[in-house]
Amino acid sequence: MTEYVIQKSFTTSVDRTPRVLEIAEAFGIGLSDKQFTIYDGTKIEIEPGDVVYITGQSGSGKSLLLKELKRLMTADGLKVADLGDVVLEDKPVIELVGPNTFKATDILAKAGISDAYIYLRKPSELSDGQRYRLRLAKLIESDADVWIADEFGAVLDRTTAKVIAFNMQKVARQAGKTLMIATTHTDLTDELGPNVQVNKLFQARVAMEEGSYTTIHAVGQQMLEAIEGEAFVLDPQIATWRRLLGAPFKRPVNLPAPIKPKGKKVKRAKKVSAS
Numbered sequence: 066m067t068e069y070v071i072q073k074s075f076t077t078s079v080d081r082t083p084r085v086l087e088i089a090e091a092f093g094i095g096l097s098d099k100q101f102t103i104y105d106g107t108k109i110e111i112e113p114g115d116v117v118y119i120t121g122q123s124g125s126g127k128s129l130l131l132k133e134l135k136r137l138m139t140a141d142g143l144k145v146a147d148l149g150d151v152v153l154e155d156k157p158v159i160e161l162v163g164p165n166t167f168k169a170t171d172i173l174a175k176a177g178i179s180d181a182y183i184y185l186r187k188p189s190e191l192s193d194g195q196r197y198r199l200r201l202a203k204l205i206e207s208d209a210d211v212w213i214a215d216e217f218g219a220v221l222d223r224t225t226a227k228v229i230a231f232n233m234q235k236v237a238r239q240a241g242k243t244l245m246i247a248t249t250h251t252d253l254t255d256e257l258g259p260n261v262q263v264n265k266l267f268q269a270r271v272a273m274e275e276g277s278y279t280t281i282h283a284v285g286q287q288m289l290e291a292i293e294g295e296a297f298v299l300d301p302q303i304a305t306w307r308r309l310l311g312a313p314f315k316r317p318v319n320l321p322a323p324i325k326p327k328g329k330k331v332k333r334a335k336k337v338s339a340s
């Protein structure tokens with residue numbers, strides 16, 4: 066368990082252009098330099114293999130927190146893979162991950178790509194959501210200790226975002242990786258079963274909760290059956306193709322609505338409030 070202490074503030078100075086002066090005069094805004102603090106000694110405890118879920122409104126400080134954690138973890142000697150740093154070569158998708166075709170389809174399926182049409186396209190020919198999932202596949206195959214995904218699922222529909230969130234935490238936990246995601250969406254708690262959930266409020270306020278991973282089993286069982294080792298959408302053509310490659314075949318399953326946990330509840334062990 067490592068405790069990270071986050072301190073972040075900025076001093077802003079405004080360029081005094083004629084328009085800025087007009088606005089300042091019209092609204093009575095002072096233009097002197099101002100210091101504002103986003104994190105004031107916020108303490109976050111993260112264990113290797115934890116899932117960290119950071120939420121908060123736009124501009125509240127989610128990206129800054131991820132950047133600070135990345136910096137501190139890198140300084141601690143951890144290898145951190147950041148989705149924002151992934152560079153995609155302009156080759157067919159199937160060439161971009163894994164040592165062979167079978168492994169590539171497996172890794173891509175974990176990131177929610179299992180369509181032969183996408184396998185054959187180049188990144189420049191994909192939609193933003195497809196490219197996002199391809200970047201996730203690159204994180205999965207990286208040998209980093211920590212995976213970071215900012216703006217998680219921002220370009221995905223909510224059903225896909227939930228399925229991929231569930232899949233990512235599962236793959237990360239199986240591989241013993243720390244997964245840290247940030248998004249304005251607050252609807253991924255059930256799918257991620259976060260060990261640490263941070264809700265960044267405005268100014269330097271932070272609400273933090275520690276969860277329990279055990280509950281995810283109750284939450285995702287039905288979903289797990291739908292996507293275990295397989296992508297969540299499996300068209301018959303791909304199934305045949307994967308069978309030819311020797312990949313395990315599963316019948317296409319319609320993705321069920323996530324079920325709510327029964328009995329076991331997310332244990333909120335501690336409630337910490339920093340500043």
Ligand SMILES: Nc1ncnc2c1ncn2[C@@H]1O[C@H](COP(=O)(O)OP(=O)(O)OP(=O)(O)O)[C@@H](O)[C@H]1O
Pocket residue numbers: 075077103121122123124125126127128129130249
């Ligand atoms: N280099 C900088 N100089 C001054 N202020 C900054 C700087 N970088 C970020 N900020 C401010 O810090 C605050 C938090 O920024 P951050 O990018 O972490 O927000 P966010 O929660 O990730 O937002 P979004 O969801 O819109 O991406 C914002 O108000 C932003 O204007």
